[in-house]
Amino acid sequence: xxxxxxxxxxxxxxxxxxxxxxxxxxxxxxxxxxxxxxxxxxxxxxxxxxxxxxxxxxxxxxxxxxxxxxxxxxxxxxxxxxxxxxxxxxxxxxxxxxxxxxxxxxxxxxxxxxxxxxxxxxxxxxxxxxxxxxxxxxxxxxxxxxxxxxxxxxxxxxxxxxxxxxxxxxxxxxxxxxxxxxxxx
Amino acid sequence: xxxxxxxxxxxxxxxxxxxxxxxxxxxxxxxxxxxxxxxxxxxxxxxxxxxxxxxxxxxxxxxxxxxxxxxxxxxxxxxxxxxxxxxxxxxxxxxxxxxxxxxxxxxxxxxxxxxxxxxxxxxxxxxxxxxxxxxxxxxxxxxxxxxxxxxxxxxxxxxxxxxxxxxxxxxxxxxxxxxxxxxxx
Numbered sequence: 001x002x003x004x005x006x007x008x009x010x011x012x013x014x015x016x017x018x019x020x021x022x023x024x025x026x027x028x029x030x031x032x033x034x035x036x037x038x039x040x041x042x043x044x045x046x047x048x049x050x051x052x053x054x055x056x057x058x059x060x061x062x063x064x065x066x067x068x069x070x071x072x073x074x075x076x077x078x079x080x081x082x083x084x085x086x087x088x089x090x091x092x093x094x095x096x097x098x099x100x101x102x103x104x105x106x107x108x109x110x111x112x113x114x115x116x117x118x119x120x121x122x123x124x125x126x127x128x129x130x131x132x133x134x135x136x137x138x139x140x141x142x143x144x145x146x147x148x149x150x151x152x153x154x155x156x157x158x159x160x161x162x163x164x165x166x167x168x169x170x171x172x173x174x175x176x177x178x179x180x181x182x183x184x185x
Numbered sequence: 186x187x188x189x190x191x192x193x194x195x196x197x198x199x200x201x202x203x204x205x206x207x208x209x210x211x212x213x214x215x216x217x218x219x220x221x222x223x224x225x226x227x228x229x230x231x232x233x234x235x236x237x238x239x240x241x242x243x244x245x246x247x248x249x250x251x252x253x254x255x256x257x258x259x260x261x262x263x264x265x266x267x268x269x270x271x272x273x274x275x276x277x278x279x280x281x282x283x284x285x286x287x288x289x290x291x292x293x294x295x296x297x298x299x300x301x302x303x304x305x306x307x308x309x310x311x312x313x314x315x316x317x318x319x320x321x322x323x324x325x326x327x328x329x330x331x332x333x334x335x336x337x338x339x340x341x342x343x344x345x346x347x348x349x350x351x352x353x354x355x356x357x358x359x360x361x362x363x364x365x366x367x368x369x370x
Contacts, residue, residue: 002327005337009223010326011231011303012255012346013198013359037222038194039234040313046196047232047318049224070197073363081369118196126311128225128320133232135313141195142187152190154352161197162363163348167339169367173360174198178258178347181354184266 009035013163016171018079019048020067020100020109020117021059023087028100028109030092031056032083034164035131036068044138046118049131055087060122060134065106068136070116072160073173080171105140115144115159194220198348201356203264204233205252205285205294205302206244208272213285213294215277216241217268219349220316221253229323231303234316240272245307245319250291253321255301257345258358265356290325300329300344 014034021029035049046068050057060066071079078096085092093100100109103119110117120136127133147158162173199219206214220234231253235242245251256264263281270277278285285294288304295302305321312318332343347358 001330003330003333005326005328005333005339007229007323008326009226009229009231009323010301010339011200011202011223011253012301012341012344013200013348014223015196015198015200017196035223035225037232038196038199038220039232039318040220040316041194042315043313044192044194045313045316046194047222047224068196076363077369080364080366084367084369116195116197123313124311126309126320128228128230128308130227131225131230133224133311135311138192138194141190141193143190145186145188148188148190154195156197156350156353156357159197163198163359164366165341168334168341170365171363172341173363174348175358175360178261178356178358179265181265181349181356182269184262184269 010167014166016071016079016162016164018069018071018082018111018114019056020069020111021056022063022108023059024062028093029055029059029087030082030111032079039135045123045135046120046138047133047135049133051131063107064122065108066120066136067103067108067110068118068120069111069114070159070161071114073162074160075113076162076171110142115147117142195352199351201256201264201347201349203254203256203267203296204241205254205296206241207248207293208244209247213278214240214244214272215267215296217264224320230308230320231305231323232318232320234318236315237317248292249307250293251305251321252288252293252295253303253305254296254299255344255346256299258347259345260298261347261356295327300332302327
């Protein structure tokens with residue numbers, strides 16, 4: 001039996017991404033975002049929705065760039081912190097012990113300790129409601145050598161990404177491999 | 186050591202959603218989509234990117250509505266099939282044995298067997314590149330009673346959502362609960 005739970009932003013999985021940007025003084029900042037996903041294959045683009053009140057909002061508009069960093073579950077506590085507090089009031093790199101590195105391709109910092117980072121130029125903004133969607137063109141992807149297979153694919157078992165459950169407000173790891181994709185007949 | 190893998194649409198996790206729509210003859214169709222994510226809290230909205238060549242593209246424009254269905258891993262084979270073949274040539278409900286039900290709120294079908302479905306009105310379209318992004322306002326969410334806790338939250342353990350790994354092209358289940366969100370100090 002189906003039951004309505006009304007208008008809710010509940011899907012499984014929500015991703016957990018850490019968005020890197022410089023503020024107008026050039027200081028690196030990070031925020032946690034889950035209202036996000038890939039939105040185009042060519043040019044390769046990712047969409048991230050932010051509220052106007054977020055510190056990163058002005059940062060990204062100012063620099064026309066941001067990074068999307070994929071944290072490993074080893075950093076779940078730090079990333080939870082990054083999602084609660086604002087860069088207006090606290091230096092989140094300093095507080096969490098994470099290390100900002102300059103992107104070689106866009107004007108934004110990325111997180112050294114995280115295994116995968118997407119380096120994006122702001123392509124367009126879309127006003128929706130209380131969120132503004134930033135569509136970033138992915139100019140480069142950096143990965144830790146330790147998570148790469150010899151054929152260039154990535155090892156999810158070493159990346160250890162995790163997901164956000166917005167219904168019970170908790171984080172979950174990923175599980176076992178089910179099947180290969182695009183094989184069904 | 187970081188290594189560039191160039192411009193790729195690789196993030197962890199990609200979601201696996203099944204998009205429901207009616208074609209211009211009123212026949213229900215489903216497609217699998219991973220270029221998607223929540224994009225606004227108020228109004229609650231979800232973005233789904235489609236290529237113009239997809240059968241669902243015209244369907245959604247015609248009816249100004251679609252559903253986003255969250256499959257359980259029990260249906261991973263069927264959903265893989267739904268992502269490969271086009272509704273132009275095959276009735277995917279019939280082929281997979283899944284059951285289309287009429288949404289009470291929008292002009293789109295949803296999948297009876299899947300535990301969660303979002304019922305969306307098309308709010309706007311955004312041209313990006315080879316993909317067009319459909320932004321849907323979530324008008325209702327239906328869930329199976331069996332996956333609901335008494336307090337109205339949902340049981341991820343019973344929903345059994347899964348994720349797509351675009352690097353090795355495989356599906357993975359979700360794993361263990363890590364920590365509660367929004368508690369870090």
